[in-house]
Amino acid sequence: MTPLARAARSNPFTMFGSIPADDDIAIESAGNRKVGDPHLKAMVAKDGVNQAAAILIMSFDLAKALGLDDRAVYLRGFAEAAEQPLLDRCDLSLSPALRWTYDSALRASGLSSDDIDAFDLYSCFPVAVIEAMEALKIDIHDGRPISLTGGLPFFGGPGNNYSMHAIASAVLAIQAGSYKTVLVGALGGHLSKHAVGVYGALPGVVDPLHGQKTFQETGNKAALASEFGGAATVETFTMKMIPEGRWLALLAITDTGERVIAAALLEAGELFDLFVEGEPMGTRVLIEPSGENTHRVVGLA
Incomplete structure (x- = not known):
């Protein structure tokens, strides 16, 4: 920067x-x-x-x-x-x-x-x-x-x-x-x-409108788990400070390849230590359902 x-x-x-x-x-x-x-x-x-x-x-x-x-x-x-x-x-x-x-x-x-x-x-x-x-x-x-x-x-x-x-x-x-x-x-x-x-400062040799192409997606899509409980691998995460403490939000990949969204309010312990002081990418965490289409991170797997 x-x-x-x-x-x-x-x-x-x-x-x-x-x-x-x-x-x-x-x-x-x-x-x-x-x-x-x-x-x-x-x-x-x-x-x-x-x-x-x-x-x-x-x-x-x-x-x-x-x-x-x-x-x-x-x-x-x-x-x-x-x-x-x-x-x-x-x-x-x-x-x-x-x-x-x-x-x-x-x-x-x-x-x-x-x-x-x-x-x-x-x-x-x-x-x-x-x-x-x-x-x-x-x-x-x-x-x-x-x-x-x-x-x-x-x-x-x-x-x-x-x-x-x-x-x-x-x-x-x-x-x-x-x-x-x-x-x-x-x-x-x-x-x-x-x-x-x-x-x-000089024009190009080709009209920029000539031969314009359209981006083609691969067609592959990640499947999103609507209800999941068990161990999954951390794909990415972020944390935000709120009045109650550190709010963790993450995406993880299950053993079947689905993506799951989960969150947690971090308290002192192994999750706090991993996400605040450690390197959580690729780590296995335990997730459980928490209401409709929502999940909670409850610990390390």
């Missing part, structure tokens, strides 16, 4: 007057509480903002007639796709639709990720940035910007209008000559809807 914070510090349109120091982003404090384990406040989108952005779209012929042809920025390629509903996904660690969208937008632009000068990757949570970077095959040592604005945690997250700010920032950066090509990635929901645009 530090590259985003650094971009926000130099952006005059950043919503917030104070950006956390790099070393403070991952440190829990009175001003940087846990929103939902493992995320601290500094790591997630801030939607309590007052921000607006707009872009002007026109044909090149009209831009030329208005004497604006030297400021033209071109959409070289784009793609969009929707992921399966969250609980239907067989692998929660990947977003095939996201990866398809980035690959398809680059293919439509006639460029590769190596040809892109700067990126603005959607950053509602760190996982969105990480998944996009993996799709692009870039890492934290790449050196190219992964945000022009500072991202949703540090620049501001005005709902689904954030990516308009990213596109506007890309246009301004290209017009200023800072970059020749910028890729902007957007998403919504639980990594559910994806859109990627590639913008450039």
Whole structure:
């Protein structure tokens, strides 16, 4: 998240007057509480903002007639796709639709990720940035910007209008000559809807509308257990602080391959120690029914 914070510090349109120091982003404090384990406040989108952005779209012929042809920025390629509903996904660690969208937008632009000068990757949570970077095959040592604005945690997250700010920032950066090509990635929901645009100072050799394809899901779906009791393997989890204590919510996989949703209010003991201090991923836990279509974590298996 530090590259985003650094971009926000130099952006005059950043919503917030104070950006956390790099070393403070991952440190829990009175001003940087846990929103939902493992995320601290500094790591997630801030939607309590007052921000607006707009872009002007026109044909090149009209831009030329208005004497604006030297400021033209071109959409070289784009793609969009929707992921399966969250609980239907067989692998929660990947977003095939996201990866398809980035690959398809680059293919439509006639460029590769190596040809892109700067990126603005959607950053509602760190996982969105990480998944996009993996799709692009870039890492934290790449050196190219992964945000022009500072991202949703540090620049501001005005709902689904954030990516308009990213596109506007890309246009301004290209017009200023800072970059020749910028890729902007957007998403919504639980990594559910994806859109990627590639913008450039020069038009592409192929019409970006030519040969547009549609993302095809694999057709595989995870089955959800409506009533389950027994041992299951932790697939993913989160914890939230509530007045009564730590509230644990998890997804687990049963021995028959079904996914089960379960929760618990953690008290002192082995469950607390595992989920607060240990590494629970892949651990076997005991689950029992707790009302219609709900389950409770009761211990370790």
